[in-house]
Structure formats: C-alpha cells, structure tokens
Amino acid sequence: xxxxxxxxxxxxxxxxxxxxxxxKHGAAEHIVCADMSDDVCATVRRLGIADVTTTDIxxxxxxxxxxxxxxxxxxxxxxxxxxxxxxxxxxxxxDVGSVKGLVEGVFKKHLPAGVHGIPGHPIxxxxxxxxxxxxxxxxxxxxYIMTPPKNADRGAVDRLxxxxxxxxxxxxxxxxxxxxxxxxITSHLPHLIAYTIVDTATQLENDLQSEVIKFSASGFRDFTxxxxxxxxxxxxxxxxxxxxxLDILARFNEDLIQMQKAIRTGDGQMLQDVxxxxxxxxxxxxxxxxA
Amino acid sequence: xxxxxxxxxxxxxxxxxxxxxxxKHGAAEHIVCADMSDDVCATVRRLGIADVTTTDIxxxxxxxxxxxxxxxxxxxxxxxxxxxxxxxxxxxxxDVGSVKGLVEGVFKKHLPAGVHGIPGHPIxxxxxxxxxxxxxxxxxxxxYIMTPPKNADRGAVDRLxxxxxxxxxxxxxxxxxxxxxxxxITSHLPHLIAYTIVDTATQLENDLQSEVIKFSASGFRDFTxxxxxxxxxxxxxxxxxxxxxLDILARFNEDLIQMQKAIRTGDGQMLQDVxxxxxxxxxxxxxxxxA
Numbered sequence: 001x002x003x004x005x006x007x008x009x010x011x012x013x014x015x016x017x018x019x020x021x022x023x024k025h026g027a028a029e030h031i032v033c034a035d036m037s038d039d040v041c042a043t044v045r046r047l048g049i050a051d052v053t054t055t056d057i058x059x060x061x062x063x064x065x066x067x068x069x070x071x072x073x074x075x076x077x078x079x080x081x082x083x084x085x086x087x088x089x090x091x092x093x094x095d096v097g098s099v100k101g102l103v104e105g106v107f108k109k110h111l112p113a114g115v116h117g118i119p120g121h122p123i124x125x126x127x128x129x130x131x132x133x134x135x136x137x138x139x140x141x142x143x144y145i146m147t148p149p150k151n152a153d154r155g156a157v158d159r160l161x162x163x164x165x166x167x168x169x170x171x172x173x174x175x176x177x178x179x180x181x182x183x184x185i186t187s188h189l190p191h192l193i194a195y196t197i198v199d200t201a202t203q204l205e206n207d208l209q210s211e212v213i214k215f216s217a218s219g220f221r222d223f224t225x226x227x228x229x230x231x232x233x234x235x236x237x238x239x240x241x242x243x244x245x246l247d248i249l250a251r252f253n254e255d256l257i258q259m260q261k262a263i264r265t266g267d268g269q270m271l272q273d274v275x276x277x278x279x280x281x282x283x284x285x286x287x288x289x290x291a
Numbered sequence: 292x293x294x295x296x297x298x299x300x301x302x303x304x305x306x307x308x309x310x311x312x313x314x315k316h317g318a319a320e321h322i323v324c325a326d327m328s329d330d331v332c333a334t335v336r337r338l339g340i341a342d343v344t345t346t347d348i349x350x351x352x353x354x355x356x357x358x359x360x361x362x363x364x365x366x367x368x369x370x371x372x373x374x375x376x377x378x379x380x381x382x383x384x385x386d387v388g389s390v391k392g393l394v395e396g397v398f399k400k401h402l403p404a405g406v407h408g409i410p411g412h413p414i415x416x417x418x419x420x421x422x423x424x425x426x427x428x429x430x431x432x433x434x435y436i437m438t439p440p441k442n443a444d445r446g447a448v449d450r451l452x453x454x455x456x457x458x459x460x461x462x463x464x465x466x467x468x469x470x471x472x473x474x475x476i477t478s479h480l481p482h483l484i485a486y487t488i489v490d491t492a493t494q495l496e497n498d499l500q501s502e503v504i505k506f507s508a509s510g511f512r513d514f515t516x517x518x519x520x521x522x523x524x525x526x527x528x529x530x531x532x533x534x535x536x537l538d539i540l541a542r543f544n545e546d547l548i549q550m551q552k553a554i555r556t557g558d559g560q561m562l563q564d565v566x567x568x569x570x571x572x573x574x575x576x577x578x579x580x581x582a
Contacts (some may be wrong), residue, residue, distance in 0.1 A: 074559075077483035115314055123509045127573070143506055172505075181501045183509060185492060190510035193484055196550050198569040202475060209460055211473045214463075215576045218414045218474060219481035221576060222513055231566035238554045238562055252491045259487050260540055262531045268365075271529055275522035278489040282418070282519035284504045285512060288397045 002163055007018045007032040007055055007064040008050070009079055011040050012230070013125060015070035016134030017214075019049045021167045024136040034060030043131045044126040053160065058082040061091070066160075069095040073236035076103060082109045085219050087184070089114035096122055098146040098183060098233075099240040100176035108149065116156035119176060121145045122169060140168030147176040184244035188237055189252060191226055198227040293368035293454055295348040298323040298355040299341070300348055302331050303521075304416060305387045306361035307425030310340045312458045315427040325351030330552040334422050352382070357451075361388040364527035367394060371401045380405035383447050387413055389474060389524075391467035393439040399440065410467060412436045412474075413460060418519040427544055431459030438467040479528055480543060482517055485534065486525070489518040497517035 006028040008015045015033075022028040033050035034057050035041055040054035054060050061067050061083045069079055076097060087093065095103050095117055102118045107117030124142040125132065144164040148157045161171045174182075201212045201220065212220060237244055262270040285291050298317040299306045306324075313319040324341035325348050326332055331346035345351050352358050354376045360370055367388060376386065384406060386394050391410045398408030415433040417424060435455040439448045452462045465473075492511065493504045503511060529536055553561040576582050 002481060071489055083570055121364075122461045125509075142508060145506075146543075164432075165448070182499065182506060185495070185499070186503050186506045186511040187509035189491075190488060190514055192550060192554075193488060194510075195566055195569050196483060196514075196547045197481060198572050199565050200539070201481075202568055202572060203542070203546075204476070208473065208476070212477050213572070213579050213581065215436075215473060215477045216576050216579075216581050217433065218416075218478035219485075219517055220477040221581060222485075222517055224569075224573040225482055225502060226510055226513055227566075227569040229306060229566075231563050231570065234566050235559050235563040239557055239559050242554055243559075246460055246551065248491070249547075249554075251494070252488060253551075255491045255494075256484075256487045256540075256544070259536065263533055263540075264534060266530055266533075268526050268530050270520050272526040274490050275486055275518075275520075275525050277493055278486050278515070278518040279522065281504070282515040283488050285507050285515055288504050288507075289545060290504065290507050290512060291515075 002027045002159070002166070003029070003066045005030040005032060005067070006066045007061045007081070008032055008068045008070060009034045009060065010069065010075075011035045011044050011050070011069035011131045012070060013129055014122065014138075015068065015135045016047075017136065017138040018068055018070065020134055020136035021139060023049065025166045026260065027163055027166055028066075030063075040131055047131060049131070049134075052238050055189075058086060061086050064088070065091050067091060067093045069093065069250040071131055072230075073097050073099055073102060073240045074232075077106045077110070080106050084110045084112060086196070087112060087115045090116070092116045092118060092160055094118050094120045094160060096120060097189065098237045100179045102240045104149055104176045108127045116153050118152060118157055118158065118160050119147045121147075121179065122163070122164070123187045125229070127225050129230045137168070139164065142169055143172055144169035145174060145179055146174045147167050147174060153246060175243060180241050181244045184248045188241055188245045189248050191229065191234060192238065192249065193252070194223040194227040198224050201290070292359045293318045293450070296306040296321040296323060297357045297359070297552055298325055298352045299359045299361060300351065300374070300540045301318050301360065301362035302326045302335050302341070302422045303361060304360065304420055304424045305413065305429075305567045307335070307338075307340060307422040308427065308429040308455070309359055309387075311427035316457045318454055318457055319357070319526045321354070323351050323355065331422055338422060340422070340425075344472045352377050353374065354473060355379070356382050358382060358384045360384065363521075364388050364390055364393060365523075366530045368401070370396045371397050371433070372377045375401045375403060378403060378406045383409060383451055385409050385411045385451060387411060389478065389528045391436075391470045392459055393531045395440055407444050408440070409443060409448055409451055410438045411451065411455070412438075412470065413455070416518050416520070418516050420521045422516065426576075428459070430455065431462060433460055434463055435460035436463045436465060436470055438465060469545060471532050472535045475532055475539045479536050480539050481542065482520065482525060483529065484543070486516040489547070
C-alpha cells in the first residue's frame with residue numbers, strides 16, 4: 001500500500017480516473033470522494049469508485065496522507081484555503097490543473113509548514129466530463145508533469161512520482177513557469193483556436209450551418225472534438241495563464257496575417273514552403289510515438 | 292460493367308483509390324493510368340492496380356468513356372486542354388478537386404460539344420499521398436458532391452452518381468459556387484489554421500520545439516495531422532478559392548480578436564458562453580454520424 005487515505009476533491013473526469021487507478025493498483029487503503037455536488041456524490045456511490053463520499057470539502061482531508069485537488073483552476077484557491085487547517089503534518093497535497101504558476105502560489109500561501117504542496121499535471125483527458133467519464137487507464141503512456149517548488153521535500157516528490165508511474169505515466173519535472181509557457185503552445189492555443197473556429201461556424205446562416213455539420217469530415221470535425229471540452233475548466237485556464245497565452249497568440253496572429261497576405265496576393269511559393277515544413281512536425285510526433 | 296475504359300489522370304491517393312474501387316466493384320473493363328511521373332507509373336505496375344500505364348497524358352483518353360482528372364488544381368486546365376482533342380463523343384470527364392468553380396470554367400472552356408464535363412468532389416482523404424496510400428474503401432460512407440452545370444446531360448450525371456454509389460458514397464448535388472463557399476468553412480479554413488499553428492510552433496526556439504513534440508497530445512497533435520496534407524494540392528486550393536477563403540478567414544479573425552480581448556480583460560463570462568455553445572456543434576456532428 002502506497003498511501004493510507006487518499007482524498008480526491010472534485011470528482012470529474014480526472015478525479016474519478018485517479019480514484020479508479022488507485023483502486024486498480026491497490027495504491028490506497030481508503031479513498032475519500034469530496035465534491036460539493038450531491039448529484040456527483042450519489043453517482044460516485046452508485047459507481048462504487050470511492051469508499052466514502054462527502055460534500056464537506058474542508059473536513060474531507062482530516063485523515064488523508066495524500067490529497068488531490070481536481071477542481072477547475074478558479075476554485076483551487078478557496079478549496080486549498082478551506083482544507084489547510086485540517087491537514088496532518090506530512091500530508092502531500094497535489095492538484096491536476098493546467099496552469100502551474102497559480103497553484104504554486106496558492107500552495108505557498110495557504111499550506112501550513114510540514115505539509116508538502118506539489119503541483120502536478122497529467123497530460124491526459126478526453127472531451128467528456130463528469131465522474132462517469134473517467135477510467136483507470138486514462139494516464140497510461142501519457143506524460144505527468146510535476147512542478148515541485150525549489151525547497152520541496154524529495155521524499156514526498158518521489159512518493160508522488162512513484163504513484164503516477166504505477167498509473168502508467170511517464171514523469172517529467174520542470175519549473176511552473178516553464179510548464180505554463182509550454183502548455184500555452186501545446187494545449188491552450190490549440191483549444192482557443194478550435195473553440196474560435198467552431199464558434200465562427202455557429203454564427204453562420206442556418207442552412208450553411210447544417211451543411212458544415214454534414215461535410216465536417218473534410219477538416220472541421222477535427223476541431224470540434226477539442227472544442228467540446230469542459231467550458232468552466234477552459235475559462236479558468238485562459239484567465240489564469242493569460243500572459244503566456246496572449247504571447248503565443250500574438251505570434252500565431254502574425255503568422256496567420258502572412259498566410260492571409262500570401263493568399264490575397266497569390267504567393268503560391270510562400271504557401272507551399274509553409275505547407276512543406278509543417279509536414280516535418282507531424283513526422284517528429286510520429287517518431288516520438290505521440291501520434 | 293458500368294464503363295468500358297476508364298482513364299485516371301494523376302495516380303495519387305485519390306486517383307489510385309478510384310482505380311482500386313473500380314476493380315473491387317468490377318465497374319470498369321479496362322483501367323488506364325496516366326501520370327507524368329515514370330516513378331508513379333512503375334509503382335502502379337508493381338501494385339497491379341491499372342491495366343495500362345502511360346506518361347502520355349493527351350493520348351491516354353483515346354478509348355475512354357470515363358475520364359477522372361485527379362491532379363492538383365493548378366494542373367487541371369493544362370491537362371484538360373491537352374486531352375480535349377482526343378476525347379470521344381459521349382465520354383464523361385470528371386475530376387476530384389476541392390474547388391469546383393474553377394473546374395466548371397475549365398470544362399466549359401475546353402471540352403468539345405458532346406463530351407460531358409461533370410465536376411465532382413469526394414469528401415474523403417487521409418494525410419498520406421501517392422499511389423501506395425490509396426485503398427478501395429476510402430469513399431465508403433463519405434459524401435460525394437457533384438456540381439453538374441445547368442445544361443448537363445441527366446443520363447451522364449446519373450451514370451456518374453451510380454458509380455460513386457457503388458463506391459459506397461452518399462451523393463449530394465449543388466452549384467459549384469455553393470460548394471466552394473461551404474468547403475471554405477468545413478475544409479479550407481481548418482487546414483489553413485492547422486498549417487499556421489504548426490508553423491508557429493516550428494519557429495520556436497529549439498528546446499521549446501522539442502517539448503511541443505513531446506507534449507503534443509494535449510491538443511496540438513490534433514492539428515498536425517491535417518497540417519501534414521499534400522503541400523502542392525493545398526497551395527492550389529488556396530490560390531483557387533481565394534475569395535471564399537478570405538471571407539471566412541475575416542470572420543474567424545473577428546472572432547479571434549474578441550477572444551483575445553476577453554482573455555486580456557479577464558471576461559470569464561464571455562469565454563464560458565462561447566465554450567458552452569461550441570459543445571452543441573460537436574453533439575450535432577455526432578448526431579449526424581459524421582464524428
């Protein structure tokens with residue numbers, strides 16, 4: 001047994017997948033589900049994926065030696081502030097959020113001495129939400145990025161890393177600010193672009209809109225999957241990684257304006273050059289076994 | 292036997308898939324592969340997917356009662372002009388290009404009276420190119436859009452439609468200009484956006500670029516697949532559907548600027564509203580069995 005009592009706060013896709021992975025690997029003796037929604041707690045009881053359910057977030061961590069905060073970014077600070085007085089010395093507190101600078105600051109501000117705050121981010125997910133969408137294998141073969149603060153306890157970091165290795169993840173450690181810059185490119189900008197193009201389509205006249213649905217397999221469809229991701233979660237990502245997102249968005253806009261100009265002026269060579277070098281990126285992703 | 296001799300000019304992904312589908316369904320007695328590349332012809336002979344191969348494009352249509360021009364958009368006019376003098380009366384000439392206004396004009400300008408020019412577009416493809424990438428089932432369950440001119444011979448249109456039904460496609464008829472407007476949204480803009488975002492990533496510093504590859508599963512990866520499509524084909528699409536693409540790109544840019552402003556000013560409600568309504572589009576695509 002790696003951990004005695006694990007409390008998971010927020011039982012959506014990721015929280016419920018962690019619970020299932022813990023059970024599958026026998027990595028926790030006792031799993032506590034804390035969620036402010038009665039409905040979610042009822043679903044979790046029906047699914048049998050936690051030993052206890054409670055809507056008392058603050059009280060849910062009393063016996064925990066590991067806590068995962070799996071709520072949207074905007075709820076992380078109030079949740080951490082509310083559980084802080086009830087945490088035992090030696091407990092590890094982690095999260096699964098997409099912006100790590102924010103979490104590092106929240107942990108530093110609210111967690112008492114002797115509690116190990118270690119931000120983490122599993123690069124895994126689907127476009128589905130809620131406790132029924134989770135599954136134990138969600139993290140297999142996927143990256144788990146940890147951003148422990150400089151003064152972090154190595155023993156605690158290693159215990160947490162060992163758990164995610166058990167879940168099947170590959171572990172990477174980096175600074176929070178570097179994580180946020182990298183994810184702005186690999187995840188936040190792609191989601192923003194996908195949301196935008198799908199929204200552009202929703203504003204078309206009705207008959208054209210139904211044809212967009214009908215012929216979506218020609219490219220558009222690929223964007224709609226990620227534009228179906230959880231709205232509150234993504235709102236909070238953009239509000240909390242503003243600077244990195246605006247920076248990469250500015251670069252994208254420059255490049256898009258150049259493409260627009262090439263199309264307008266009929267600059268076929270420029271278009272062909274860009275379309276040729278982007279192929280190499282796909283090959284690199286295939287070579288890295290991330291395709 | 293639907294057709295006696297079918298000549299396919301340009302034996303890439305689509306041309307070679309048509310040849311395979313013709314063989315599979317016994318829909319042609321004789322298949323002629325015409326390609327200006329000796330290498331392609333040699334590959335087609337090795338694969339055994341045509342009865343004859345030739346690099347003499349103009350002469351390849353002498354016995355044909357059906358011709359598919361499957362070359363990049365930019366090559367369609369010279370190809371059609373060169374084959375026109377050798378076409379028999381009653382022959383159907385079609386294509387598979389992504390811009391139909393252009394093809395309608397080329398057919399009207401170059402095809403002799405008594406030859407039936409019927410532009411067509413199978414909404415199917417992969418990110419792979421070349422004769423080895425094709426397969427007979429590529430068109431199964433996918434849309435085939437025909438844009439016959441107003442004065443088209445109904446018998447010829449029906450024969451061509453029947454062939455694509457045999458290939459497993461669903462048939463849709465519309466005007467060329469409407470096709471080009473619809474595809475600008477469903478296909479051309481998504482490809483342009485995907486090419487651009489992948490190109491933005493290629494311009495990052497080296498260490499960040501390798502991390503983008505590594506963590507691409509968080510969203511970026513979905514864009515790289517369509518940004519690996521054939522560069523020459525796509526160059527020609529943008530050069531030949533310029534007005535429709537620039538129009539929808541302008542709408543997308545307006546929407547993206549609003550998103551940028553919402554992030555900059557912290558307008559969470561606006562972001563959440565957009566992210567919520569885009570979910571409905573995904574559901575509509577799933578309901579339309581196009582997911």
